[in-house]
Amino acid sequence: MASSKGKAPLSIDTINTNVINSEYAVRGEIVQIARRIADDIEAGKGGYSFDKVVWCNIGNPQILGQKPITYFRQVLALCECPQLLDHPHVAQLFPPDVISRAKDLLQKIPGGVGAYSESAGAYVIRKMVAEAIHKRDGVPAHPEDIYMTDGASPAVHYMMDLLLRKGPGFLGQDAIMVPIPQYPLYSATLTLYGGKLVPYLLDEGAGWGLDVAALRDNLHKARSEGLCVRGMVVINPGNPTGQCLSYRNQEDVLRFCAEESLVLIADEVYQANIYVEGKEFFSFKKVAADLGLLPHVPLVSLHSISKGFIGECGRRGGYMEVTGFPEAVKDQILKLASINLCPNLSGQICCALMMHPPAEGDPSYELYTKEKTDILGSLRRRAELLVGALNKLEGVSCNAAEGALYAFPRIRLPQRAVEEAKRIGKQPDWLYCRELLESTGIVVVPGSGFGQEDGTFHFRTTFLPSEEDIVLVVQALSKFHTGFMAKYGGLEGREPMAAMNGDHDDAEQPVE
Numbered sequence: 001m002a003s004s005k006g007k008a009p010l011s012i013d014t015i016n017t018n019v020i021n022s023e024y025a026v027r028g029e030i031v032q033i034a035r036r037i038a039d040d041i042e043a044g045k046g047g048y049s050f051d052k053v054v055w056c057n058i059g060n061p062q063i064l065g066q067k068p069i070t071y072f073r074q075v076l077a078l079c080e081c082p083q084l085l086d087h088p089h090v091a092q093l094f095p096p097d098v099i100s101r102a103k104d105l106l107q108k109i110p111g112g113v114g115a116y117s118e119s120a121g122a123y124v125i126r127k128m129v130a131e132a133i134h135k136r137d138g139v140p141a142h143p144e145d146i147y148m149t150d151g152a153s154p155a156v157h158y159m160m161d162l163l164l165r166k167g168p169g170f171l172g173q174d175a176i177m178v179p180i181p182q183y184p185l186y187s188a189t190l191t192l193y194g195g196k197l198v199p200y201l202l203d204e205g206a207g208w209g210l211d212v213a214a215l216r217d218n219l220h221k222a223r224s225e226g227l228c229v230r231g232m233v234v235i236n237p238g239n240p241t242g243q244c245l246s247y248r249n250q251e252d253v254l255r256f257c258a259e260e261s262l263v264l265i266a267d268e269v270y271q272a273n274i275y276v277e278g279k280e281f282f283s284f285k286k287v288a289a290d291l292g293l294l295p296h297v298p299l300v301s302l303h304s305i306s307k308g309f310i311g312e313c314g315r316r317g318g319y320m321e322v323t324g325f326p327e328a329v330k331d332q333i334l335k336l337a338s339i340n341l342c343p344n345l346s347g348q349i350c351c352a353l354m355m356h357p358p359a360e361g362d363p364s365y366e367l368y369t370k371e372k373t374d375i376l377g378s379l380r381r382r383a384e385l386l387v388g389a390l391n392k393l394e395g396v397s398c399n400a401a402e403g404a405l406y407a408f409p410r411i412r413l414p415q416r417a418v419e420e421a422k423r424i425g426k427q428p429d430w431l432y433c434r435e436l437l438e439s440t441g442i443v444v445v446p447g448s449g450f451g452q453e454d455g456t457f458h459f460r461t462t463f464l465p466s467e468e469d470i471v472l473v474v475q476a477l478s479k480f481h482t483g484f485m486a487k488y489g490g491l492e493g494r495e496p497m498a499a500m501n502g503d504h505d506d507a508e509q510p511v512e
Contacts, residue, residue, distance in 0.1 A: 121148025
Protein backbone atom coordinates (compact mmCIF):
# COMPACT_ATOMS: atom_id res chain seq x y z
CA MET A 1 0.00 0.00 0.00
CA ALA A 2 1.43 3.38 -1.02
CA SER A 3 2.35 5.61 1.89
CA SER A 4 0.84 9.08 2.18
CA LYS A 5 2.94 9.96 5.21
CA GLY A 6 3.84 13.64 5.30
CA LYS A 7 1.10 14.72 2.88
CA ALA A 8 -1.45 17.22 4.17
CA PRO A 9 -4.91 15.63 4.13
CA LEU A 10 -6.48 18.80 2.75
CA SER A 11 -5.36 21.87 0.83
CA ILE A 12 -6.75 24.30 -1.71
CA ASP A 13 -5.14 22.13 -4.38
CA THR A 14 -7.06 19.01 -3.35
CA ILE A 15 -10.63 20.32 -3.29
CA ASN A 16 -13.17 20.51 -6.12
CA THR A 17 -11.92 23.06 -8.65
CA ASN A 18 -15.51 23.91 -9.60
CA VAL A 19 -15.96 25.30 -6.08
CA ILE A 20 -12.79 27.36 -6.41
CA ASN A 21 -13.80 28.70 -9.82
CA SER A 22 -17.36 29.68 -8.91
CA GLU A 23 -17.92 33.37 -8.11
CA TYR A 24 -20.73 35.22 -6.33
CA ALA A 25 -20.07 38.95 -6.58
CA VAL A 26 -23.08 39.99 -4.48
CA ARG A 27 -21.07 38.76 -1.49
CA GLY A 28 -17.66 39.06 -3.11
CA GLU A 29 -14.49 40.96 -2.24
CA ILE A 30 -16.12 44.39 -1.94
CA VAL A 31 -18.50 42.98 0.68
CA GLN A 32 -15.63 41.35 2.56
CA ILE A 33 -13.86 44.73 2.72
CA ALA A 34 -17.13 46.28 3.92
CA ARG A 35 -17.43 43.69 6.69
CA ARG A 36 -13.93 44.54 7.94
CA ILE A 37 -14.82 48.23 7.94
CA ALA A 38 -18.06 47.53 9.84
CA ASP A 39 -16.09 45.53 12.42
CA ASP A 40 -13.61 48.42 12.78
CA ILE A 41 -16.43 50.91 13.36
CA GLU A 42 -18.07 48.63 15.92
CA ALA A 43 -14.71 48.31 17.73
CA GLY A 44 -14.23 52.09 17.71
CA LYS A 45 -11.22 52.13 15.44
CA GLY A 46 -10.36 52.97 11.87
CA GLY A 47 -10.88 56.75 11.68
CA TYR A 48 -13.55 56.57 8.95
CA SER A 49 -15.46 59.63 7.81
CA PHE A 50 -18.80 57.83 8.25
CA ASP A 51 -20.40 56.15 11.25
CA LYS A 52 -21.97 53.09 9.63
CA VAL A 53 -21.83 50.83 6.60
CA VAL A 54 -24.91 51.03 4.35
CA TRP A 55 -25.55 47.64 2.77
CA CYS A 56 -26.86 48.41 -0.72
CA ASN A 57 -25.22 45.30 -2.20
CA ILE A 58 -28.02 42.81 -1.70
CA GLY A 59 -31.82 42.68 -1.65
CA ASN A 60 -32.09 42.21 2.11
CA PRO A 61 -34.89 44.61 3.14
CA GLN A 62 -35.15 44.00 6.86
CA ILE A 63 -31.45 44.66 7.54
CA LEU A 64 -32.14 48.19 6.25
CA GLY A 65 -35.17 48.72 8.46
CA GLN A 66 -38.15 47.34 6.54
CA LYS A 67 -40.71 46.02 9.03
CA PRO A 68 -42.13 42.51 8.65
CA ILE A 69 -45.77 42.02 7.69
CA THR A 70 -47.74 41.72 10.94
CA TYR A 71 -50.14 39.00 9.75
CA PHE A 72 -47.31 36.72 8.66
CA ARG A 73 -45.42 37.09 11.90
CA GLN A 74 -48.55 36.56 14.02
CA VAL A 75 -49.47 33.29 12.29
CA LEU A 76 -45.85 32.15 12.46
CA ALA A 77 -45.66 33.00 16.17
CA LEU A 78 -48.63 30.74 16.92
CA CYS A 79 -47.25 27.95 14.73
CA GLU A 80 -43.83 28.19 16.39
CA CYS A 81 -45.33 28.28 19.90
CA PRO A 82 -48.67 26.45 19.67
CA GLN A 83 -49.19 26.52 23.42
CA LEU A 84 -50.09 30.19 22.96
CA LEU A 85 -53.34 28.97 21.39
CA ASP A 86 -54.32 27.65 24.83
CA HIS A 87 -53.57 30.95 26.57
CA PRO A 88 -56.72 32.37 28.18
CA HIS A 89 -56.10 35.77 26.57
CA VAL A 90 -55.11 34.56 23.10
CA ALA A 91 -58.16 36.21 21.53
CA GLN A 92 -57.05 39.55 22.96
CA LEU A 93 -53.52 39.13 21.59
CA PHE A 94 -54.27 37.83 18.08
CA PRO A 95 -57.03 38.52 15.53
CA PRO A 96 -59.48 35.63 14.97
CA ASP A 97 -58.37 34.99 11.37
CA VAL A 98 -54.77 34.61 12.57
CA ILE A 99 -55.85 32.09 15.21
CA SER A 100 -57.96 30.08 12.78
CA ARG A 101 -55.21 30.03 10.13
CA ALA A 102 -52.60 28.84 12.66
CA LYS A 103 -54.92 26.13 13.99
CA ASP A 104 -55.69 24.91 10.49
CA LEU A 105 -52.03 24.73 9.52
CA LEU A 106 -51.01 22.95 12.72
CA GLN A 107 -53.83 20.44 12.31
CA LYS A 108 -52.76 19.63 8.73
CA ILE A 109 -48.97 19.60 9.25
CA PRO A 110 -48.17 16.43 11.22
CA GLY A 111 -45.83 17.26 14.06
CA GLY A 112 -45.93 21.00 13.42
CA VAL A 113 -42.88 23.05 12.48
CA GLY A 114 -40.46 20.83 14.40
CA ALA A 115 -41.05 17.68 12.36
CA TYR A 116 -39.98 16.73 8.86
CA SER A 117 -42.61 17.35 6.19
CA GLU A 118 -42.88 15.53 2.88
CA SER A 119 -39.72 16.13 0.86
CA ALA A 120 -41.56 18.29 -1.69
CA GLY A 121 -43.14 20.25 1.15
CA ALA A 122 -46.17 19.76 3.37
CA TYR A 123 -49.19 18.84 1.24
CA VAL A 124 -51.40 21.55 2.76
CA ILE A 125 -48.77 24.15 1.86
CA ARG A 126 -48.40 22.94 -1.73
CA LYS A 127 -52.20 22.88 -2.06
CA MET A 128 -52.44 26.49 -0.87
CA VAL A 129 -49.70 27.56 -3.29
CA ALA A 130 -51.36 25.72 -6.19
CA GLU A 131 -54.73 27.35 -5.44
CA ALA A 132 -53.09 30.79 -5.38
CA ILE A 133 -51.32 30.21 -8.71
CA HIS A 134 -54.66 29.16 -10.24
CA LYS A 135 -56.26 32.34 -8.93
CA ARG A 136 -53.39 34.51 -10.20
CA ASP A 137 -53.15 33.03 -13.71
CA GLY A 138 -56.59 31.58 -14.35
CA VAL A 139 -54.77 28.34 -15.21
CA PRO A 140 -55.13 25.19 -13.06
CA ALA A 141 -52.16 24.32 -10.85
CA HIS A 142 -51.57 21.06 -9.00
CA PRO A 143 -49.82 20.33 -5.69
CA GLU A 144 -47.93 17.51 -7.42
CA ASP A 145 -46.17 20.11 -9.61
CA ILE A 146 -45.10 22.25 -6.63
CA TYR A 147 -41.79 21.77 -4.80
CA MET A 148 -41.26 23.93 -1.73
CA THR A 149 -37.68 25.13 -1.30
CA ASP A 150 -35.54 27.10 1.16
CA GLY A 151 -35.79 30.25 -0.95
CA ALA A 152 -35.57 30.17 -4.75
CA SER A 153 -31.85 29.35 -4.82
CA PRO A 154 -32.15 25.60 -4.05
CA ALA A 155 -34.53 25.28 -7.01
CA VAL A 156 -31.77 26.64 -9.26
CA HIS A 157 -29.36 24.09 -7.80
CA TYR A 158 -31.90 21.33 -8.47
CA MET A 159 -32.29 22.37 -12.10
CA MET A 160 -28.56 22.66 -12.73
CA ASP A 161 -27.97 19.26 -11.13
CA LEU A 162 -30.80 17.78 -13.18
CA LEU A 163 -29.97 19.29 -16.58
CA LEU A 164 -26.16 19.31 -16.64
CA ARG A 165 -25.12 15.77 -17.44
CA LYS A 166 -21.91 14.17 -16.25
CA GLY A 167 -19.91 11.19 -17.36
CA PRO A 168 -18.35 10.05 -20.66
CA GLY A 169 -19.52 12.07 -23.62
CA PHE A 170 -21.24 14.76 -21.52
CA LEU A 171 -18.66 16.43 -19.27
CA GLY A 172 -18.50 20.13 -20.00
CA GLN A 173 -20.74 20.04 -23.09
CA ASP A 174 -24.14 20.89 -21.57
CA ALA A 175 -24.99 24.58 -21.38
CA ILE A 176 -27.68 27.03 -20.27
CA MET A 177 -28.52 30.40 -21.84
CA VAL A 178 -28.33 33.18 -19.24
CA PRO A 179 -29.05 36.91 -19.62
CA ILE A 180 -26.20 39.39 -19.34
CA PRO A 181 -26.35 41.24 -17.00
CA GLN A 182 -27.48 38.35 -14.80
CA TYR A 183 -27.92 37.39 -11.17
CA PRO A 184 -24.59 35.66 -10.32
CA LEU A 185 -26.37 32.65 -8.82
CA TYR A 186 -26.74 31.33 -12.36
CA SER A 187 -23.11 31.65 -13.42
CA ALA A 188 -21.99 30.30 -10.04
CA THR A 189 -24.18 27.20 -10.16
CA LEU A 190 -23.28 26.54 -13.78
CA THR A 191 -19.62 26.51 -12.80
CA LEU A 192 -20.34 24.45 -9.69
CA TYR A 193 -22.15 21.72 -11.64
CA GLY A 194 -19.74 21.71 -14.57
CA GLY A 195 -21.92 23.40 -17.19
CA LYS A 196 -21.26 26.16 -19.69
CA LEU A 197 -22.85 29.59 -19.70
CA VAL A 198 -24.17 30.80 -23.07
CA PRO A 199 -24.71 34.55 -22.61
CA TYR A 200 -27.36 36.63 -24.31
CA LEU A 201 -27.03 40.39 -23.97
CA LEU A 202 -29.95 42.49 -22.82
CA ASP A 203 -30.22 45.74 -24.78
CA GLU A 204 -29.51 48.61 -22.41
CA GLY A 205 -30.46 51.18 -25.05
CA ALA A 206 -33.92 49.59 -25.33
CA GLY A 207 -34.60 49.52 -21.59
CA TRP A 208 -32.77 46.21 -21.14
CA GLY A 209 -35.01 44.58 -23.73
CA LEU A 210 -34.66 41.02 -24.97
CA ASP A 211 -34.10 40.47 -28.72
CA VAL A 212 -35.18 36.99 -29.83
CA ALA A 213 -33.26 37.22 -33.12
CA ALA A 214 -30.06 37.79 -31.14
CA LEU A 215 -31.05 34.89 -28.86
CA ARG A 216 -31.25 32.59 -31.84
CA ASP A 217 -27.88 33.76 -33.15
CA ASN A 218 -26.25 33.07 -29.78
CA LEU A 219 -27.88 29.65 -29.56
CA HIS A 220 -26.76 28.60 -33.03
CA LYS A 221 -23.24 29.86 -32.36
CA ALA A 222 -23.06 27.80 -29.14
CA ARG A 223 -24.30 24.70 -30.94
CA SER A 224 -21.77 25.21 -33.73
CA GLU A 225 -19.08 25.17 -31.06
CA GLY A 226 -20.20 21.76 -29.86
CA LEU A 227 -22.30 22.78 -26.87
CA CYS A 228 -25.61 21.12 -26.08
CA VAL A 229 -27.82 23.97 -24.88
CA ARG A 230 -30.39 22.47 -22.51
CA GLY A 231 -32.32 25.48 -21.31
CA MET A 232 -32.71 29.22 -20.92
CA VAL A 233 -33.00 31.48 -17.87
CA VAL A 234 -35.24 34.55 -17.89
CA ILE A 235 -35.39 36.88 -14.87
CA ASN A 236 -38.62 38.89 -14.88
CA PRO A 237 -38.71 41.51 -13.42
CA GLY A 238 -35.00 41.73 -14.02
CA ASN A 239 -32.10 41.47 -11.60
CA PRO A 240 -29.91 43.54 -11.68
CA THR A 241 -31.58 45.55 -14.44
CA GLY A 242 -35.12 46.01 -13.08
CA GLN A 243 -36.91 45.75 -16.44
CA CYS A 244 -40.35 44.18 -16.85
CA LEU A 245 -40.84 42.13 -20.00
CA SER A 246 -43.85 42.88 -22.16
CA TYR A 247 -46.45 40.20 -22.76
CA ARG A 248 -45.41 40.09 -26.41
CA ASN A 249 -41.76 39.63 -25.50
CA GLN A 250 -42.74 36.72 -23.26
CA GLU A 251 -44.66 35.17 -26.15
CA ASP A 252 -41.54 35.44 -28.31
CA VAL A 253 -39.43 33.74 -25.65
CA LEU A 254 -41.88 30.87 -25.28
CA ARG A 255 -42.09 30.30 -29.03
CA PHE A 256 -38.30 30.35 -29.19
CA CYS A 257 -38.03 27.73 -26.43
CA ALA A 258 -40.68 25.56 -28.12
CA GLU A 259 -38.95 25.75 -31.51
CA GLU A 260 -35.50 25.08 -30.08
CA SER A 261 -36.51 22.40 -27.53
CA LEU A 262 -35.28 24.32 -24.49
CA VAL A 263 -36.31 24.13 -20.84
CA LEU A 264 -37.36 27.60 -19.65
CA ILE A 265 -36.35 28.60 -16.11
CA ALA A 266 -38.48 31.62 -15.20
CA ASP A 267 -37.11 33.51 -12.19
CA GLU A 268 -40.18 35.47 -11.04
CA VAL A 269 -39.24 36.34 -7.47
CA TYR A 270 -39.81 40.09 -8.00
CA GLN A 271 -43.33 39.73 -9.39
CA ALA A 272 -44.82 41.99 -6.69
CA ASN A 273 -42.22 44.73 -7.30
CA ILE A 274 -43.48 46.76 -10.27
CA TYR A 275 -43.40 50.55 -10.05
CA VAL A 276 -44.07 51.94 -13.53
CA GLU A 277 -47.56 52.82 -14.76
CA GLY A 278 -48.63 50.66 -17.68
CA LYS A 279 -46.43 47.73 -16.67
CA GLU A 280 -47.97 44.52 -15.37
CA PHE A 281 -46.57 41.16 -14.33
CA PHE A 282 -47.63 38.10 -16.30
CA SER A 283 -46.24 34.73 -15.32
CA PHE A 284 -44.63 32.72 -18.08
CA LYS A 285 -47.05 29.95 -17.15
CA LYS A 286 -50.05 32.13 -17.98
CA VAL A 287 -48.54 33.28 -21.27
CA ALA A 288 -47.64 29.69 -22.20
CA ALA A 289 -51.20 28.58 -21.46
CA ASP A 290 -52.62 31.44 -23.56
CA LEU A 291 -50.41 30.31 -26.46
CA GLY A 292 -51.34 26.66 -26.04
CA LEU A 293 -47.66 25.87 -25.33
CA LEU A 294 -47.95 24.74 -21.71
CA PRO A 295 -47.63 21.01 -22.56
CA HIS A 296 -44.85 21.67 -25.07
CA VAL A 297 -42.36 23.89 -23.20
CA PRO A 298 -40.82 22.40 -20.03
CA LEU A 299 -41.22 25.33 -17.63
CA VAL A 300 -39.80 25.92 -14.15
CA SER A 301 -41.32 28.91 -12.34
CA LEU A 302 -39.54 30.26 -9.24
CA HIS A 303 -40.87 32.42 -6.41
CA SER A 304 -39.62 33.42 -2.96
CA ILE A 305 -40.60 35.15 0.28
CA SER A 306 -37.30 37.07 0.28
CA LYS A 307 -38.37 39.78 -2.14
CA GLY A 308 -41.60 41.59 -3.05
CA PHE A 309 -42.89 43.63 -0.12
CA ILE A 310 -42.27 40.74 2.27
CA GLY A 311 -38.49 40.68 2.64
CA GLU A 312 -38.32 37.57 4.84
CA CYS A 313 -34.86 36.71 3.48
CA GLY A 314 -33.53 34.93 6.55
CA ARG A 315 -36.59 32.72 6.90
CA ARG A 316 -35.68 30.95 3.61
CA GLY A 317 -38.94 30.10 1.90
CA GLY A 318 -39.86 29.63 -1.74
CA TYR A 319 -41.20 27.24 -4.31
CA MET A 320 -40.82 26.06 -7.86
CA GLU A 321 -43.65 24.90 -10.08
CA VAL A 322 -42.72 22.56 -12.92
CA THR A 323 -44.98 22.04 -15.93
CA GLY A 324 -44.41 20.15 -19.15
CA PHE A 325 -42.03 17.72 -17.43
CA PRO A 326 -42.41 13.94 -17.92
CA GLU A 327 -43.48 12.13 -14.75
CA ALA A 328 -40.23 10.13 -14.76
CA VAL A 329 -38.24 13.37 -14.65
CA LYS A 330 -40.42 14.77 -11.86
CA ASP A 331 -39.62 11.62 -9.90
CA GLN A 332 -35.94 12.54 -10.15
CA ILE A 333 -36.65 16.08 -8.89
CA LEU A 334 -38.40 14.52 -5.91
CA LYS A 335 -35.32 12.34 -5.37
CA LEU A 336 -33.13 15.47 -5.24
CA ALA A 337 -35.53 17.03 -2.74
CA SER A 338 -35.53 13.81 -0.70
CA ILE A 339 -31.76 13.89 -0.36
CA ASN A 340 -32.24 17.16 1.56
CA LEU A 341 -35.10 15.56 3.57
CA CYS A 342 -37.39 18.61 3.44
CA PRO A 343 -37.40 22.41 3.31
CA ASN A 344 -37.83 24.20 6.64
CA LEU A 345 -41.43 24.42 7.82
CA SER A 346 -41.42 28.06 8.91
CA GLY A 347 -40.32 29.10 5.42
CA GLN A 348 -43.00 26.86 3.90
CA ILE A 349 -45.70 28.42 6.06
CA CYS A 350 -44.57 31.95 5.28
CA CYS A 351 -44.62 31.11 1.57
CA ALA A 352 -48.20 29.81 1.88
CA LEU A 353 -49.20 33.02 3.68
CA MET A 354 -47.58 35.12 0.92
CA MET A 355 -49.71 33.28 -1.62
CA HIS A 356 -52.83 33.23 0.60
CA PRO A 357 -52.91 36.58 2.45
CA PRO A 358 -55.97 37.87 4.34
CA ALA A 359 -59.00 38.33 2.11
CA GLU A 360 -61.26 41.37 2.04
CA GLY A 361 -63.54 41.17 5.05
CA ASP A 362 -61.03 39.29 7.21
CA PRO A 363 -60.06 41.05 10.48
CA SER A 364 -56.38 41.31 9.38
CA TYR A 365 -57.12 42.55 5.86
CA GLU A 366 -57.05 46.29 6.52
CA LEU A 367 -53.69 46.29 8.33
CA TYR A 368 -52.18 43.85 5.82
CA THR A 369 -53.26 46.01 2.87
CA LYS A 370 -51.94 49.17 4.50
CA GLU A 371 -48.55 47.61 5.25
CA LYS A 372 -48.26 46.22 1.71
CA THR A 373 -49.30 49.50 0.09
CA ASP A 374 -46.99 51.56 2.29
CA ILE A 375 -43.95 49.40 1.55
CA LEU A 376 -44.51 49.24 -2.23
CA GLY A 377 -45.30 52.96 -2.40
CA SER A 378 -42.16 53.80 -0.49
CA LEU A 379 -40.04 51.54 -2.71
CA ARG A 380 -41.43 53.30 -5.77
CA ARG A 381 -40.56 56.75 -4.37
CA ARG A 382 -37.07 55.62 -3.41
CA ALA A 383 -36.50 54.08 -6.86
CA GLU A 384 -37.54 57.30 -8.59
CA LEU A 385 -35.37 59.43 -6.28
CA LEU A 386 -32.27 57.27 -6.74
CA VAL A 387 -32.58 56.88 -10.52
CA GLY A 388 -33.26 60.60 -10.93
CA ALA A 389 -30.17 61.48 -8.88
CA LEU A 390 -27.97 59.02 -10.77
CA ASN A 391 -28.98 60.51 -14.10
CA LYS A 392 -27.79 63.94 -12.93
CA LEU A 393 -24.23 62.75 -12.34
CA GLU A 394 -21.49 63.38 -14.89
CA GLY A 395 -21.04 60.37 -17.17
CA VAL A 396 -23.86 58.36 -15.57
CA SER A 397 -27.01 57.07 -17.24
CA CYS A 398 -29.59 54.81 -15.62
CA ASN A 399 -32.72 53.22 -17.03
CA ALA A 400 -35.87 53.48 -14.94
CA ALA A 401 -36.23 50.78 -12.29
CA GLU A 402 -39.49 49.35 -13.61
CA GLY A 403 -39.44 46.55 -11.05
CA ALA A 404 -37.36 44.51 -8.59
CA LEU A 405 -35.23 46.25 -5.93
CA TYR A 406 -32.24 47.63 -7.86
CA ALA A 407 -30.82 50.31 -10.10
CA PHE A 408 -28.04 49.37 -12.52
CA PRO A 409 -26.46 52.62 -13.72
CA ARG A 410 -23.90 52.80 -16.51
CA ILE A 411 -20.87 54.88 -15.59
CA ARG A 412 -18.32 56.43 -17.92
CA LEU A 413 -14.97 56.47 -16.16
CA PRO A 414 -11.88 58.61 -16.75
CA GLN A 415 -9.06 56.94 -18.65
CA ARG A 416 -6.76 57.34 -15.67
CA ALA A 417 -9.21 55.36 -13.52
CA VAL A 418 -9.27 52.60 -16.14
CA GLU A 419 -5.47 52.54 -16.16
CA GLU A 420 -5.29 52.48 -12.36
CA ALA A 421 -7.68 49.52 -12.24
CA LYS A 422 -5.57 47.67 -14.79
CA ARG A 423 -2.43 48.40 -12.75
CA ILE A 424 -3.90 46.73 -9.65
CA GLY A 425 -5.40 43.84 -11.65
CA LYS A 426 -9.03 44.80 -11.14
CA GLN A 427 -12.00 45.85 -13.26
CA PRO A 428 -12.58 49.64 -13.46
CA ASP A 429 -16.04 49.43 -11.89
CA TRP A 430 -14.53 47.42 -9.01
CA LEU A 431 -12.15 50.32 -8.35
CA TYR A 432 -15.08 52.75 -8.36
CA CYS A 433 -17.08 50.59 -5.92
CA ARG A 434 -14.13 50.11 -3.57
CA GLU A 435 -13.39 53.83 -3.39
CA LEU A 436 -17.11 54.56 -2.92
CA LEU A 437 -17.14 52.17 0.04
CA GLU A 438 -13.97 53.58 1.61
CA SER A 439 -15.18 57.17 1.20
CA THR A 440 -18.86 56.84 2.19
CA GLY A 441 -19.55 53.42 3.72
CA ILE A 442 -21.98 52.63 0.88
CA VAL A 443 -21.71 49.05 -0.40
CA VAL A 444 -22.64 48.45 -4.04
CA VAL A 445 -21.66 45.67 -6.45
CA PRO A 446 -19.48 46.14 -9.56
CA GLY A 447 -21.29 45.54 -12.82
CA SER A 448 -18.52 43.16 -13.82
CA GLY A 449 -19.93 40.77 -11.21
CA PHE A 450 -23.14 40.48 -13.23
CA GLY A 451 -21.64 40.54 -16.70
CA GLN A 452 -21.92 43.52 -19.03
CA GLU A 453 -21.28 44.50 -22.62
CA ASP A 454 -17.59 44.85 -23.41
CA GLY A 455 -16.28 48.36 -22.84
CA THR A 456 -19.11 49.39 -20.50
CA PHE A 457 -19.03 49.82 -16.75
CA HIS A 458 -21.88 49.63 -14.24
CA PHE A 459 -22.69 49.03 -10.61
CA ARG A 460 -25.77 47.61 -8.93
CA THR A 461 -27.33 49.29 -5.93
CA THR A 462 -30.52 48.57 -4.07
CA PHE A 463 -32.93 51.36 -3.17
CA LEU A 464 -33.78 49.64 0.13
CA PRO A 465 -32.44 52.20 2.64
CA SER A 466 -35.31 54.06 4.32
CA GLU A 467 -36.74 57.16 2.66
CA GLU A 468 -34.77 59.27 5.13
CA ASP A 469 -31.55 57.32 4.56
CA ILE A 470 -31.86 57.13 0.76
CA VAL A 471 -31.62 60.92 0.64
CA LEU A 472 -28.34 60.70 2.57
CA VAL A 473 -27.13 57.89 0.29
CA VAL A 474 -27.86 60.03 -2.78
CA GLN A 475 -26.03 63.02 -1.28
CA ALA A 476 -22.98 60.95 -0.29
CA LEU A 477 -22.87 59.15 -3.64
CA SER A 478 -23.14 62.41 -5.58
CA LYS A 479 -20.36 64.04 -3.58
CA PHE A 480 -18.12 61.01 -3.96
CA HIS A 481 -18.74 60.78 -7.71
CA THR A 482 -17.73 64.39 -8.25
CA GLY A 483 -14.53 63.84 -6.29
CA PHE A 484 -13.73 60.56 -8.05
CA MET A 485 -14.07 62.14 -11.49
CA ALA A 486 -11.84 65.04 -10.46
CA LYS A 487 -9.25 62.73 -8.87
CA TYR A 488 -8.80 60.78 -12.11
CA GLY A 489 -8.85 63.70 -14.50
CA GLY A 490 -12.45 63.73 -15.70
CA LEU A 491 -13.90 62.55 -18.99
CA GLU A 492 -12.36 63.18 -22.38
CA GLY A 493 -15.49 63.19 -24.52
CA ARG A 494 -15.71 59.49 -25.29
CA GLU A 495 -16.16 56.40 -23.20
CA PRO A 496 -12.82 54.71 -22.50
CA MET A 497 -12.70 51.15 -23.77
CA ALA A 498 -11.09 48.56 -21.57
CA ALA A 499 -10.35 44.91 -22.10
CA MET A 500 -13.18 43.25 -20.21
CA ASN A 501 -14.30 39.82 -19.04
CA GLY A 502 -11.06 38.01 -18.51
CA ASP A 503 -8.26 40.61 -18.69
CA HIS A 504 -7.84 40.58 -14.91
CA ASP A 505 -7.41 37.25 -13.22
CA ASP A 506 -9.14 38.20 -9.96
CA ALA A 507 -11.84 40.47 -11.33
CA GLU A 508 -15.34 40.00 -9.93
CA GLN A 509 -17.23 38.55 -12.88
CA PRO A 510 -19.39 35.60 -13.81
CA VAL A 511 -17.41 32.50 -14.67
CA GLU A 512 -18.49 31.03 -18.00
